[in-house]
Each structure stands twice: as C-alpha cells, then as structure tokens.
Amino acid sequence: ADNDTEFQIKRKHIKGVIADMFAAGTDTSSIAIEWGMSEVLRNPPVLKKLQEELERVVGMERMVQESDLPSLVYLQAVVKETLRLHPPGPLAIPHLSLEDCSVSGYEIPGGTCVLLNLWAIGRNPKSWEDAESFKPERFMEKTGAAEVDVNV
Template sequence: MWRIHDRFDVMLNRLLAQHVATAGERLAKPDFLDLVAADGAAGGEPEHISKAAIKGFIADLFVAGTDTSAIVIEWAMTEMLRKPSILQRAQEEMERVVGRHRLLEESDIPNLPYLQAISKEALRLHPSTPLSIPHFASEPCEAGGYRIPGNSWLFVNIWAIGRNPDVWANPLEFDPERFLSGEMARVEPTGIDFEFIPFGAGRRVCAGKQMGMVMVQFILGSLVHSFDWSLPVGAVEIDMEEGTGLTLPKAVPLSAMASPRLKPAAYADE
C-alpha cells in the first residue's frame, strides 16, 4: 500500500505542477482546481485548503470515480445489446438532437432524456457500489423505526433497494421507460429519493455524484452516437454474471463489435 501511495503521490505532484505551469492559459475561465489551488495559496482561515488536502481530493476522484463509472457504462452497453430496440431508440434520439455531422457534446445531454433514462436504469439495476460506504453509529439511535445499537457498523444494501419488488415494477427488467413516465419518473439519483440511492444519501452522499452522472451519460452517449454495435460473430448470449468486490463489475467483460455510424468528417474533427 505504501508503494502504491508513493507512486500515486509522484503522479499527483506532477499533475499539480503541470496545472500551475499552465494556469495563465485559463485566466479568463479558471477550472475547479484553479479555484481550489488559489484558495490554498491565499491561506485564509477557515477556508484554507492545504496541498495535501488537494491531493487527497484528486486521489478520491481517481480512485472512487474511475472504475465505478466504467462499470455502469459497461452494464448499460450490455443491456442495450441484449435489447437492441433500446439501443435503436437511443440512436434515433441522437439523430434528432445531434445528427451525424458532429460528435456528441456535453451540452447536448440535457436534450437527451432517453439517454439519461438509460443511465439511471443502469445505476438502478447494476449499481457500481452494491453496498454503501460503511457507516458507524457511535451511540444508540433509531432510524426508520429500527433500533441501532451503539458502536455498530452499518451497510446499506443499495443493490437490493434498486431491485425491491415492493417499489419497482418488474424490477429485474431493464426498462429505461420507467424513468420517463409513471410514478418513478420523478425519482432522481441525488440521495433525496430513498427508492434510488446509487450514490448514497445524507451527509455521506458521494461528493462526485453530479460529475459521475455527467461522465456516465457523456461517455455512454458518445459510444451510442458514434458507433453501431453488435455481438461478435457466433455469439448468442451475453454472460450476465456479476463479479465480486467493493464494486460490481461483470464477471466476464463485455465483448462487442463497433462500426462507425457518423459522417467521416465528424471523426476527422476530433
């Protein structure tokens, strides 16, 4: 662990040094790290943020936000390949909003409700963290009618909440439509609606939930928009076995064939 920590620290120091060296290029539009670093340099109390704290924050983004986003995207692609009609509808939405002459941009996402619904449904059925980060009750308390003894560790089963048949109709079916109409259309993964808490809730809610949703929607949308997808020749079924660990990847990685669907100029611009 210490060896990994040292390697990570070298990378973060290099990243921060490069960011400081190019700060002049972002004077008109500073990014989040510029603002945090400026606050740290000012040294004002109580807002002062040390370099170590900044590196810890970046490390959290890398460690907590990399495989989790990739896992949700892979499960979403898997479900769409199992149900090509969902993939086709998503591409038709892209056709109307973006077209085939350019690549998807982040600013397009608010105009793509079906893509958003696919992302939410993937988070519901395949949460990247099936159990919440551990919580600790230092004193006895009561929550939701349950008595929690003092000095207890608590884990919230996010996986089971998203598959609860008392809350979700046909809970094992991948159906993005449930987030577009009907009772569950109001539900958002922000930690307010307890029927759907892939990022947790309360003061311990994931600090990167908004960035995580944007990352999943943008990368998934780019894959759907830029390419046509099919199973490898001879493949009949997709293995849906879940892996094990703190996160919930597929036990067998998805294998799929991609072919370009946009005009050649769109890829050339990139």
C-alpha cells in the first residue's frame, strides 16, 4: 500500500475521539438535568408534588434506587416533559428513507436523508395542548403521551 494515501492513527487522534465521546455523553445528560431542575424550580406545585412522591416511595433515609423507578410515576412524567420541551439535541440523528414514502402529506423519495427537528415536534401546538407550558401531568393521563418510553 502507498503510505502517502494511508491515514496514520496517532495517539493525539485517539485522545481527540475519546474526548469528543466523553463530552458528547456527559454534556447532553447534564443539559437535560439542568433544564429539568430549572423547570421544577420555576414551577413550585411540580416541586411539591415531586417531593411528596419521593418521600412516599423512597423516604428520607436512603437514596433512590433503580428498583424504585417503576413506582416514581410523577418523576418519570417530569423527565418526559423535560425532554419534550428541552431535547438535549434539537435535531435527531439523520435517518435515511429506504424507499419512497409519504409523511403527513410530504412525499419523501427513497434514499433521502431526513433530519427530525425534535425541538419543533415537542412544541407543536397541533400535537400538544398548551405546548409551551411545563405540565408533567400530560404524561400521566390515559393518552398516547402517557405511553412514551424515553428509554428507547
């Protein structure tokens, strides 16, 4: 092989990739937590309801454990509502349409790279009642929103 056309991976390249991965993985999580805390603090009734649920389910003597999560229904709703209003990345990862299709009246040819605007989807008044308001209860009602799984 011709050494002029081969890419040499050096220690600095590996360090750069690891730093990028670390920053991307921690930055998005910390941004989501910051927004969640901000929304809870700006909405005292939400804070009170969340505190009551944590005291009832977990108590004051120990930390929250993963096994507590299924019982922390309001906390799950707060997380979902935070991610709806403040997605850590405003655009989803690019998707490729494998064949021609139609989405909400838009014709998308096969082979098209599609970017979803998560920020706009989460604030669309056609999809969300009172879209700009922080209302975790919307994810607790017997609607499609209640079934949203943010772990996927």
